[in-house]
Amino acid sequence: LIVDSxxxxxxxxxxxxxAAGIDRAVVCPPRARGHGYDVENDRVAAxxxxxxxxxxxxxxxxxxxxxxxxxxxxxxxxxxxxxxLHPFEDAFAITDSAVDGLIGEAPVIVATGYPxxxxxxxxxELARRHPETTVVATNGAQINISxxxxxxxxxxxxxxANLVIQTTGVYREDFLEGVVERxxxxxxxxxxxxxxxxxxxxxxxxxxxxxxxxxxxxAILGSNAERLxxxx
Amino acid sequence: xxxxxxxxxxxxxxxAVDRVAAERVLYASDGPACSPRIEVEKVRLAGLDPAxxxxxxxxxxxxxxxxxx
Numbered sequence: 001l002i003v004d005s006x007x008x009x010x011x012x013x014x015x016x017x018x019a020a021g022i023d024r025a026v027v028c029p030p031r032a033r034g035h036g037y038d039v040e041n042d043r044v045a046a047x048x049x050x051x052x053x054x055x056x057x058x059x060x061x062x063x064x065x066x067x068x069x070x071x072x073x074x075x076x077x078x079x080x081x082x083x084x085l086h087p088f089e090d091a092f093a094i095t096d097s098a099v100d101g102l103i104g105e106a107p108v109i110v111a112t113g114y115p116x117x118x119x120x121x122x123x124x125e126l127a128r129r130h131p132e133t134t135v136v137a138t139n140g141a142q143i144n145i146s147x148x149x150x151x152x153x154x155x156x157x158x159x160x161a162n163l164v165i166q167t168t169g170v171y172r173e174d175f176l177e178g179v180v181e182r183x184x185x186x187x188x189x190x191x192x193x194x195x196x197x198x199x200x201x202x203x204x205x206x207x208x209x210x211x212x213x214x215x216x217x218x219a220i221l222g223s224n225a226e227r228l229x230x231x232x
Numbered sequence: 233x234x235x236x237x238x239x240x241x242x243x244x245x246x247x248a249v250d251r252v253a254a255e256r257v258l259y260a261s262d263g264p265a266c267s268p269r270i271e272v273e274k275v276r277l278a279g280l281d282p283a284x285x286x287x288x289x290x291x292x293x294x295x296x297x298x299x300x301x
Contacts (some may be wrong), residue, residue, distance in 0.1 A: 016287075205267075
């Protein structure tokens, strides 16, 4: 079973999943332009309703927008199963107190690695404040410019057992292997962030990592997401 | 010329070939930090025509290096 733990609702999503041999995906709203996230959350809910065997939906809100908490509650009521926060695109710091009011039982994916707003240690701070919530950091908890930010990602993982990382775009595959060696395979989730990255290539970071054994590969590719993101 | 290493976008390789020229794009891995095996596959996933792929994966580098005496 292969689960893409982050994809965006964009044209060609199902075809891209099929081309890569991906069974299921967490689908999230892209950046809302010209309207609020209620529109995007409704679109995701409709897309999931069309493909309930393939897609699990996550909601997205702008924490600084009026009514963010109410919109999240409404979206979760539509059957969406978690929350995506994108501090860079929506212009807020992940450590802003407004974010805290949105965090509950639902898992939270944070677009991570953006300077000033969602650096690895900032996302670690969110995880520290909410130890009962699964916090998922995209991009290996960094934007990978040949490894800049790796140390902060490792520090955040070490300090917060509820923090996990996604493999999106992490072309330093040795970093992914080091995380598994140090923290175990349960802290890493395969994700493509389609359409930003190519799912066919992103899968290879897990499939071809020399040090992953088959149980680790299976966990990263699917069972971790099922367990941590409530996809079962 | 551009080289392909250490960025996660096959589509950008294709864009470089289309906009700049297949003769000005070189495969590179930045190994061992990045996996050379995956970096090669990244070029293949760019969907280049066979002649352009040959240039990017080897012929361009060979031409440049052969010019060094």
